[in-house]
Amino acid sequence: MRFSDKFKAFLIDFVIWLYLLGSGLYFADSFGYKIPIIFILPLALIFATILNFGEDSPGMALFGEKKRKWLKSLNGWIIMLVLIMTMAVGWSVVEVDLFKFFTKGANAKGIVSGLFHPNFKIIKICLTALVETIYLALLATVLAIPLAFVLSFLAARNLMPKTFLGNSIYYIVRTIATIFRSIEAIVWAIIFSVWVGIGPFAGMLALMIHSVASLTKLYSEQIENIDSGQIEAIKATGATTLQVWVFAVIPQIISPYLAFTIYRWDINVRMATIVGFVGGGGIGLLLLQQQQLLRWHNVGIIIWLIALVVWIMDMVSGKVREKLQEM
Amino acid sequence: MKNIIKINKLHKKYTSGTHALKGIDLEVKKGEFLILLGLSGSGKSTLLRCLNRLIEPTSGEIYFNEMDVVNANSNGLRKIRRQIGMVFQQFNLIKNISVLTNVFTGKLGYVSLAHSLTFKSHKNDLQLAEANLERVGLWEFKEKKVKNLSGGQQQRVAIARALMQNPQLILADEPVASLDPATADSVMRYLGELNKKDDITVICSLHFLSLARKYGTRVIALKDGKIVFDGTPTEIDEIKFKEIYGEDAEEVEIR
Numbered sequence: 001m002r003f004s005d006k007f008k009a010f011l012i013d014f015v016i017w018l019y020l021l022g023s024g025l026y027f028a029d030s031f032g033y034k035i036p037i038i039f040i041l042p043l044a045l046i047f048a049t050i051l052n053f054g055e056d057s058p059g060m061a062l063f064g065e066k067k068r069k070w071l072k073s074l075n076g077w078i079i080m081l082v083l084i085m086t087m088a089v090g091w092s093v094v095e096v097d098l099f100k101f102f103t104k105g106a107n108a109k110g111i112v113s114g115l116f117h118p119n120f121k122i123i124k125i126c127l128t129a130l131v132e133t134i135y136l137a138l139l140a141t142v143l144a145i146p147l148a149f150v151l152s153f154l155a156a157r158n159l160m161p162k163t164f165l166g167n168s169i170y171y172i173v174r175t176i177a178t179i180f181r182s183i184e185a186i187v188w189a190i191i192f193s194v195w196v197g198i199g200p201f202a203g204m205l206a207l208m209i210h211s212v213a214s215l216t217k218l219y220s221e222q223i224e225n226i227d228s229g230q231i232e233a234i235k236a237t238g239a240t241t242l243q244v245w246v247f248a249v250i251p252q253i254i255s256p257y258l259a260f261t262i263y264r265w266d267i268n269v270r271m272a273t274i275v276g277f278v279g280g281g282g283i284g285l286l287l288l289q290q291q292q293l294l295r296w297h298n299v300g301i302i303i304w305l306i307a308l309v310v311w312i313m314d315m316v317s318g319k320v321r322e323k324l325q326e327m
Numbered sequence: 328m329k330n331i332i333k334i335n336k337l338h339k340k341y342t343s344g345t346h347a348l349k350g351i352d353l354e355v356k357k358g359e360f361l362i363l364l365g366l367s368g369s370g371k372s373t374l375l376r377c378l379n380r381l382i383e384p385t386s387g388e389i390y391f392n393e394m395d396v397v398n399a400n401s402n403g404l405r406k407i408r409r410q411i412g413m414v415f416q417q418f419n420l421i422k423n424i425s426v427l428t429n430v431f432t433g434k435l436g437y438v439s440l441a442h443s444l445t446f447k448s449h450k451n452d453l454q455l456a457e458a459n460l461e462r463v464g465l466w467e468f469k470e471k472k473v474k475n476l477s478g479g480q481q482q483r484v485a486i487a488r489a490l491m492q493n494p495q496l497i498l499a500d501e502p503v504a505s506l507d508p509a510t511a512d513s514v515m516r517y518l519g520e521l522n523k524k525d526d527i528t529v530i531c532s533l534h535f536l537s538l539a540r541k542y543g544t545r546v547i548a549l550k551d552g553k554i555v556f557d558g559t560p561t562e563i564d565e566i567k568f569k570e571i572y573g574e575d576a577e578e579v580e581i582r
């Protein structure tokens with residue numbers, strides 16, 4: 001076994017034991033035993049070391065040479081213990097309470113009855129808010145397209161020159177897009193509702209930022225997948241760089257780009273309602289207000305309308321994307 | 328006769344470290360049908376792509392009609408490239424657009440971007456493109472999308488695209504390697520005809536000695552980035568063939 005593999009195996013076992021002992025500590029704590037957390041460090045170190053010498057542990061199973069049967073090895077039991085511990089800690093942390101679940105259903109009476117007796121009198125207000133949401137999503141998508149389009153070329157490995165500048169731009173754009181994408185739209189909505197005030201504009205900005213980031217990724221992956229042979233062939237005719245783009249790059253990406261964009265609009269309509277909840281305006285905001293006023297029949301109609309729109313969007317975007325695939 | 332291509336001490340070292348061409352010296356006369364033989368990895372594609380600088384040579388000189396290819400600026404390179412048609416093993420047509428538009432792209436080296444967006448409305452271009460399609464027997468297919476065509480048909484579209492360039496030289500990189508024998512022969516026949524009737528010089532890499540003998544006027548063989556044979560197709564006998572392709576190669580296997 002190479003030293004680096006030995007080290008990796010040890011590290012994995014060490015982390016597993018830290019986790020197991022830490023979980024034990026969590027339960028001890030909830031029963032009132034205060035054990036200083038520092039104790040688990042040497043213990044985990046000792047366990048991991050011993051098991052590594054015995055060559056029977058999860059780390060050794062991953063990197064070592066000896067193969068053992070699952071249930072006939074310590075390794076199997078340790079993994080089992082990890083799974084059991086995880087479920088137990090999870091159960092406790094999430095405060096699962098089956099008693100409540102089966103006895104307190106009556107609390108939801110209001111909302112369930114609201115769903116069955118939606119209040120059609122407020123449908124005009126609802127539709128206005130819904131239109132706001134749909135336009136919000138549409139605008140966020142449309143405004144995201146040109147930005148993502150340009151950025152996607154900068155984030156495509158095969159288009160960026162392999163110079164210091166080219167590499168830097170590629171990594172910077174990629175990294176920023178990844179970070180922005182991993183921040184949920186709802187968080188962006190909170191940021192922008194403080195920045196420009198509560199309302200659809202804040203929601204639009206939130207969705208737009210998120211859309212730019214994820215479309216940049218999808219678009220650029222599409223560019224990375226294009227057939228370089230076609231580019232070569234067009235270059236060989238004596239075409240200028242611009243002509244190469246128009247005749248060899250764009251025809252290859254146009255229909256997947258459209259498909260991604262429509263899919264994004266679909267997602268944005270969905271997210272627009274959620275974003276509304278935290279100050280992004282539209283139907284989400286209306287839902288929040290009505291829920292806080294406990295007007296369950298109004299909540300009912302809003303939920304039905306949202307479901308309807310999401311269902312229609314889903315269907316339409318699915319059909320359009322299907323057609324684009326055939327093209 | 329004049330040389331259309333002259334290569335001196337051409338080297339290509341890829342950044343990966345592979346020394347793909349190790350000092351190629353070659354003169355190609357106008358009107359030749361030059362066949363390039365050699366095992367895969369011997370440097371055939373690299374050599375062909377250096378000629379129009381799809382690949383940048385590491386050192387050496389290349390002249391096309393006495394024009395310096397290696398030191399040409401981007402405008403000069405454009406003027407060189409547009410006179411050199413190219414045909415590929417994978418056809419490399421734009422699959423999502425029509426056959427006719429693909430043929431038009433052969434004109435890109437001669438026209439502005441604005442012009443290239445409105446090819447159809449230029450009468451000369453349209454007539455020329457249709458005539459070239461007619462020539463490869465695909466006029467009825469002009470509105471079809473390329474991806475709906477068979478391999479042999481696609482390669483003929485590629486030939487029509489090359490013809491659109493009004494080329495003096497056609498580079499063909501294993502143009503028939505992905506086709507069945509009968510289709511392969513028909514594609515080679517088109518290249519042969521261009522060579523004879525239109526006096527277009529052809530440099531074509533192949534693996535089949537039979538096709539080399541049938542269409543080639545001269546054969547060179549590459550091995551490990553060096554030219555190991557240069558002569559007429561009939562001069563290649565079994566012994567020479569084994570030298571090029573290694574002891575285990577059987578001519579029958581290579582068709």
Ligand SMILES: Nc1ncnc2c1ncn2[C@@H]1O[C@H](COP(=O)(O)OP(=O)(O)O)[C@@H](O)[C@H]1O
Binds near residue numbers: 347369372
């Ligand atoms: N883009 C590239 N980067 C690095 N090495 C390459 C590249 N293209 C070809 N090579 C290498 O150069 C050598 C010659 O390849 P190639 O010209 O494609 O030969 P052939 O066309 O005769 O099969 C091979 O060893 C191949 O692996």
Ligand SMILES: [Mg+2]
Binds near residue numbers: 368372373500501
């Ligand atoms: Mg090759």
